[in-house]
Amino acid sequence: MHKLTILVENQPHEVEVTPNRAQPGEFTVFVDGHPLTVFVPDFDSPELVDWMIVDDRPYEFILSPDLRVAQIYSGRYDIVVRDKEAGGARPAVGDGRVKAPIPGLITRVYVEPGQGVDVGQPLLTLEAMKMENEIRAPIRGVVHHLAVQPGQTVALGEVMVEIQ
């Protein structure tokens, strides 16, 4: 048995998972005390698993590699998994490093080092796929470091701005 706390849209749920030894791919899961049977049809190839059957209800899903976002037919959910046995939760990363979400060309920069910014304030324009994409501040703070300038191309994940 494995104990977890899982937050869906900030609502915590207490979970106990037990694999069914006799039936590979079947799990008994208690969610807040409700028993559910989860069957994983592609249990033999875990890297391919993209659907499960919960109490005879089939679900196709998309889980982000970091398990922070889950998409099912009814929408997209923010998720946090806390493993009670591994000890300590994953920190909710909220640092102010603004990384390039896609590779592209910086066309405009709206801020300068030392400038105070609010959440959602435009920082710069990143052009990719023939579209101008406004990159906004993820947190409130002060522009600590500006790593790019107009005309520069950035790679995926490259830090463009740091906010403190």
Added chain:
Amino acid sequence: MFKKILIANRGEIATRIIRTCREMGIWSVALYTPTDRDSLHVRLADEAHMLHSSNRYGDADEVLAIAKAVGAEAIHPGYGFLAEEADFAERCAAEGVVFIGPPPAVIRAVRNKMEAMETVKRAGHRVPVYAELPDAYADEAALQRAAARVGYPLVVKSARGGRGRGARVVMHPDKLVEAVRSARREAQLIYGDDHLYLERAIAPSHYLSVQVLADVHGNLVHLGEREGSLLRHNQKLIEESPSPALNDAQRRELWATAVDIARLFNFQNTGAVEFLVDSAGHFFFTEIKARIQIEHGVSEMVSGMDIVREQIRIAAGEPLSRTQEQIRLEGWAMHCRINAEDPWNDYLPSPGRLTRFRLPQGPDVRVDTYGYAGCAIPERFDPLLANLIVKGDDRAMCLSRMRRALMEFRIVGVQTNAPLHKQLIQHPAFVAGVYDTNFMARFRFDVSANTNEETCRDLVAIVAVAYLMRRRLDRPVTPPRFLSGWHRSARRLPSQWM
């Protein structure tokens, strides 16, 4: 009929054209850039050549050189790139290659939007108030005078235009200079030509286009109208045919006007005569698109005609396969543009590799796409990934079929705007068919997830099991298949080596 056609385009439209070529027994020659090698059009073509020019599909020299080298008798330009390029069409003719599209003179006549509006106005049809922008853009006074003649609100448009890019709506004189400046920059970037004009905005309005086909023997038919009033950033999202905004009398008048206008220009091949319809139901001619359009599929669905097939037949000098009387417009068709962009993240483009790609199927569902499971979605070019088109007997059936198809469409690896489409087609105003160009300005994508208790519990159970399975994946283990006796003995070296 041609034996070999070169397709000077990429993505879903190239794939679409190859399909018709194959059905007609025509050898198809595809082009691709190094980043587009994964696109389905390369795999489906009979022959595929890599482009080396930095202009990619828009490089007239390279495209023509390849066409000559492979002995293609005709070039289909698709849309964008070399479509609507009169100079290119002329060069094709000079080199003895047929350009599948209107003759160069027609392209020129309709490409200059202001002259086209003048021609249509002289023939007694309604056009919006417009003004050419003085060449001296720096002269703010001249700019303001031109704007005052047109009146506010107005739209700053690219004279080369196309695909809605570069257009800016200006509500007040204060914003004019900035709008012109940014429209110029965008027009220069996209079309390589910063020539602009001002047009009086008709808002709210409906964007309607009438699909026309014309052969070289003087036959000209229409395939009904399309409504494309749902736009985001000037790009259409959903198109449908017929339009829910017209009554039958208006519809017939619109068709007749479109045919008249197409005749004014001696139009040939296929195109769309575009109109704005104001809230009083008056329609204003805006332009003719002298090419096949992304949304041509809805017209094909309601008319049963293959527009690409007709284009090729017309270019080969054959007559249209049907007369107007033989064309029956039946049912209701709708088209959702599935873009690789993330509605939860400001619609940022979402390139990547498609790990899963399951198309919706079943009656009257069509998908035109260049994607397939395993293919990479490149980051340059347009985010359009797939055209999802469905048809029903009436609008209600069409809507429920679209809803069903969107649920069935499974795309993993890139984020798409399919969730946005699901919300749009269930919006009460859209369901009632009473939307116009203002609809998207008021519409907000609902980011909140449905937290129905049972669904939420099921999701938690799924995440828990997925988490445990991933933990197991992370740990180095010997897979069970490596523990079999067969495998153990196979690891021993054969005896003669010892």
